[in-house]
Amino acid sequence: MSYKVTLAPFDVEFSCEENDTILEAAFKAGVALRHGCKHGGCGACKVKVLDGCVEHNDHATAISEAEIDEDIALLCCSLPEEDVVIELNDDYTLEELTPEFPVAEHPLTLAELTWVTHDIAHLVLTLPEGECFGFRAGQYLEISLRGDENFRSFSMANISTDGGVELLIKLMPNGHFSRYLKDQACAGDALTIRGPFGQFGISDTEAPMVMIAGGSGMAPIMSMLRQLKDEKSTRPIQFFYGARSQEDLFWVDQIKSFSLDLPNFEFIPALSEEPSDSGWQGEKGLITDVVARRTVESLRGSEGYLCGPQGMIDAAVDVLKSKGMFSARIRFDKFLISAD
Ligand SMILES: Cc1cc2nc3c(=O)[nH]c(=O)nc-3n(C[C@H](O)[C@H](O)[C@H](O)COP(=O)(O)OP(=O)(O)OC[C@H]3O[C@@H](n4cnc5c(N)ncnc54)[C@H](O)[C@@H]3O)c2cc1C
Structure with a gap:
């Protein structure tokens, strides 16, 4: 079962599978919606539902019952119950919604891991021959060990034309990905990334x-x-x-x-x-x-x-x-x- 999501005031539509959040479905369709933490904690993806009904999952903490009663929704936690129409902020543009580099998943290999300080690791990751991961400077990806569903967000330190991917990762005490880096990681490990995500990037001006x-x-x-x-x-x-x-x-x-x-x-x-x-x-x-x-x-x-x-x-x-x-x-x- 899938439902149609329409983004007003644009003519952009995509379908959302039954167990996907609207944000996940948008990524799968190559549509970039604004977001932050992606697990209901920051409120950056809050929107108004103009038509149709959504159910919030258990992660939705950055929204009140009163807001839900007024048809406000967190896209990262919303599962449609029928076809829905979402109202986006006035300052969205069509270019932002349909980015140059749509989100995709890539298999990847850990090529190098260097500790640049006692708690920050520099990772160099390589893509399979012929594959390319395009992104704008400032964007981030999600990464996990191949087969592990616990994805974590990290920003790229290199630029897209370099071919591979470079990350700088700070060790979090007891962190899931941090523990892997500290205790297990070695060159040749198989990882999965998805992305690119995010709107952080250089403006097209000459301002200081x-x-x-x-x-x-x-x-x-x-x-x-x-x-x-x-x-x-x-x-x-x-x-x-x-x-x-x-x-x-x-x-x-x-x-x-x-x-x-x-x-x-x-x-x-x-x-x-x-x-x-x-x-x-x-x-x-x-x-x-x-x-x-x-x-x-x-x-x-x-x-x-x-x-x-x-x-x-x-x-x-x-x-x-x-x-x-x-x-x-x-x-x-x-x-x-x-x-x-
Ligand atoms: C858009 C975005 C981009 C990001 N880019 C980067 C990046 O480039 N590099 C980077 O290093 N991080 C980045 N982060 C942050 C990173 O995603 C998180 O820190 C992530 O949780 C680390 O994953 P983990 O599996 O190592 O730790 P997790 O399994 O997520 O656990 C972290 C644990 O550490 C605990 N903790 C956090 N801070 C402290 C502290 N000071 N003392 C004690 N405990 C603490 C938390 O409570 C939590 O339990 C980014 C986050 C976002 C949203």
């Missing part, structure tokens, strides 16, 4: 960019920097990167070397817990305080690109807005935890 990342939030920023380098961009770019101590910093020389190709690039690493006698000459303190301290001119015409844990992003958005940046020019990817 303020990039802020912490920990493995480096991944999509690295991908964007690689793309900007390929495009020989002359945009002013400041990259603020927060870590606890020197042992949590990685790829510093590689990032600094972007300034050879990007004439207006500045890299500002900052350490929040570095001992005072360590000899560290760079910035100290929380990365958001460092951004606030070093930003003396208005950010009215600039764009923000933020990536990392939710708390850091919320604080960074406040700082950028306090410096004059418009909310609509702040793009971010929150690294939400899958198991919660």
